[in-house]
Amino acid sequence: KRPGDLPPGPTPLPLIGNIPALFGGDLLQVSRNLRKQYGDLYSLSLGPYWIVFVNGYDLLKEAFVKNADVLSDRPDTFSIKVLSERRGIVSSNGHRWKGQRTFALAALRVFGFGKRSMETKILEENKNFIEILEKENGKPMGLAGLINRSVSNVICSITVGKTFSYDDEGFTQAVNLVGEEISNPYGPLVDMLPFLQYVPGDMFLIKRSFKNKAILEQAVKEEIEEHRQTLDENDARDFIDAFLLEEMKHKEEEGTDFEDDQLQFTILDLFAAGTETTSTTITWAVLFLMKNMDIQEKMHEEIENVVGSNRQATLTDKTDLPYCNAVITETQRLGNIVPLSLFHMATEDLVLENRRIPKGAIVIPVLDSVQNDEKNFPNPEKFDPTRFINNEGKYCNQDKIMPFSLGRRVCLGESLARMELFLFLTSMVQKFKFLPPVGEQPPPAVGSLGITHGPLPFNVRCVPW
Ligand code: HEM
Numbered sequence: 235k236r237p238g239d240l241p242p243g244p245t246p247l248p249l250i251g252n253i254p255a256l257f258g259g260d261l262l263q264v265s266r267n268l269r270k271q272y273g274d275l276y277s278l279s280l281g282p283y284w285i286v287f288v289n290g291y292d293l294l295k296e297a298f299v300k301n302a303d304v305l306s307d308r309p310d311t312f313s314i315k316v317l318s319e320r321r322g323i324v325s326s327n328g329h330r331w332k333g334q335r336t337f338a339l340a341a342l343r344v345f346g347f348g349k350r351s352m353e354t355k356i357l358e359e360n361k362n363f364i365e366i367l368e369k370e371n372g373k374p375m376g377l378a379g380l381i382n383r384s385v386s387n388v389i390c391s392i393t394v395g396k397t398f399s400y401d402d403e404g405f406t407q408a409v410n411l412v413g414e415e416i417s418n419p420y421g422p423l424v425d426m427l428p429f430l431q432y433v434p435g436d437m438f439l440i441k442r443s444f445k446n447k448a449i450l451e452q453a454v455k456e457e458i459e460e461h462r463q464t465l466d467e468n469d470a471r472d473f474i475d476a477f478l479l480e481e482m483k484h485k486e487e488e489g490t491d492f493e494d495d496q497l498q499f500t501i502l503d504l505f506a507a508g509t510e511t512t513s514t515t516i517t518w519a520v521l522f523l524m525k526n527m528d529i530q531e532k533m534h535e536e537i538e539n540v541v542g543s544n545r546q547a548t549l550t551d552k553t554d555l556p557y558c559n560a561v562i563t564e565t566q567r568l569g570n571i572v573p574l575s576l577f578h579m580a581t582e583d584l585v586l587e588n589r590r591i592p593k594g595a596i597v598i599p600v601l602d603s604v605q606n607d608e609k610n611f612p613n614p615e616k617f618d619p620t621r622f623i624n625n626e627g628k629y630c631n632q633d634k635i636m637p638f639s640l641g642r643r644v645c646l647g648e649s650l651a652r653m654e655l656f657l658f659l660t661s662m663v664q665k666f667k668f669l670p671p672v673g674e675q676p677p678p679a680v681g682s683l684g685i686t687h688g689p690l691p692f693n694v695r696c697v698p699w
Pocket of ligand 1: 323324325335389503504507508509511512515571572575576577599637638639640642643644645646647648650651
């Protein structure tokens with residue numbers, strides 16, 4: 235039974251709890267339906283967990299910023315405990331998480347986060363990407379895989395100190411496997427209903443996940459070993475080197491988190507979190523632009539006026555390109571890339587809106603509720619960048635959405651992601667118009683939900699202006 239002081243929700247049934255509530259579509263749809271009935275705070279009883287959904291800008295702030303002491307841990311779910319072994323940054327808690335996140339942020343800054351050197355790397359990668367699009371000569375193509383590999387190269391240049399050719403087999407396999415895991419539609423379901431692990435066969439892709447994990451771990455292990463063989467103590471080349479040097483400092487320390495297993499998961503976290511999210515956003519942008527030729531033309535015109543056609547836009551152009559910024563922010567809003575963020579856990583009982591969130595509950599920051607808030611964004615289904623342009627033609631309102639989540643677990647790669655989105659999208663629209671295959675209508679803007687919410691595969695023609 236649902237204790238009377240918990241957030242409201244459908245009545246749990248004996249043994250199966252609120253499983254029937256999940257029959258209403260994917261978890262995003264389920265959450266939207268429940269909100270209509272129960273308001274901003276509601277709960278489900280699933281498997282061993284109470285799952286609490288937190289909606290709305292103010293309540294999200296109260297929960298994850300004001301009560302960050304209680305709501306910043308990850309729960310004991312299958313993906314966190316078993317697949318990620320509670321290691322790395324995304325899946326660790328407490329002392330380990332704090333130490334690893336702090337180290338990673340500092341090291342990433344040394345290797346380019348927020349710096350001009352990073353901009354140069356992104357622009358270089360972008361040039362290669364544009365050249366490949368040029369070679370396609372306006373033929374219809376699925377762009378998502380290529381964007382994925384190009385974006386992935388940016389994070390690889392910092393973590394493993396090199397980039398890969400787009401037809402490198404090992405690299406392509408790693409990028410595809412990570413994509414498969416992050417967009418696995420059963421991932422959140424198995425996390426909430428752990429007994430699904432024991433269903434015979436591989437209907438929920440769990441065996442597949444273990445296989446993918448083994449391949450990815452082996453690839454990273456090899457990179458770490460190669461780095462160890464060529465390590466120069468006075469010259470860290472990349473994130474792996476910096477971590478190996480840190481390992482040396484902590485060698486004598488019992489139970490230290492600076493060891494190879496931890497490094498392996500952190501590299502995989504950065505690779506996974508740093509690739510799929512950004513490339514999915516860029517892919518949504520191409521789809522939205524293809525469906526809105528007038529917006530595409532306006533964005534191109536702004537780039538032509540400010541940057542011209544002989545050089546790539548750089549970050550110094552950013553403030554002079556308000557419409558481009560608005561298109562990117564509107565893409566993040568409507569694309570709704572991580573609509574339910576990642577799962578958090580309540581480490582103590584907590585009272586919100588006079589309701590008790592019990593210790594051990596999985597707590598979901600419903601970022602979707604902010605991105606699609608009708609009060610701030612009338613007609614939220616419409617792609618309309620002018621929501622982020624004020625009367626003076628300036629870029630505004632970007633803080634009305636929270637695609638990178640909030641609180642202590644806020645996305646660690648936000649500054650890199652913002653750079654990438656701006657530099658990739660401006661140079662893509664500078665060179666090409668995005669059109670559907672001849673004789674076809676642009677595809678519907680329909681997404682599928684795993685951890686990320688990505689568009690269904692579609693073909694596009696990239697035709698020079
Ligand atoms: C547009 C691109 C991106 C979006 C929309 C995005 C969004 C998010 C979201 C919603 C979270 C979950 C926060 C929470 O638990 O409440 C997150 C976490 C994280 N992101 Fe990103 N992200 C993006 C790009 C990146 C990049 C480029 C990196 C690479 C460095 C990155 C690294 C991480 C890491 C390591 C975490 C885990 C943080 C922690 O648990 O402490 N993300 N991101």
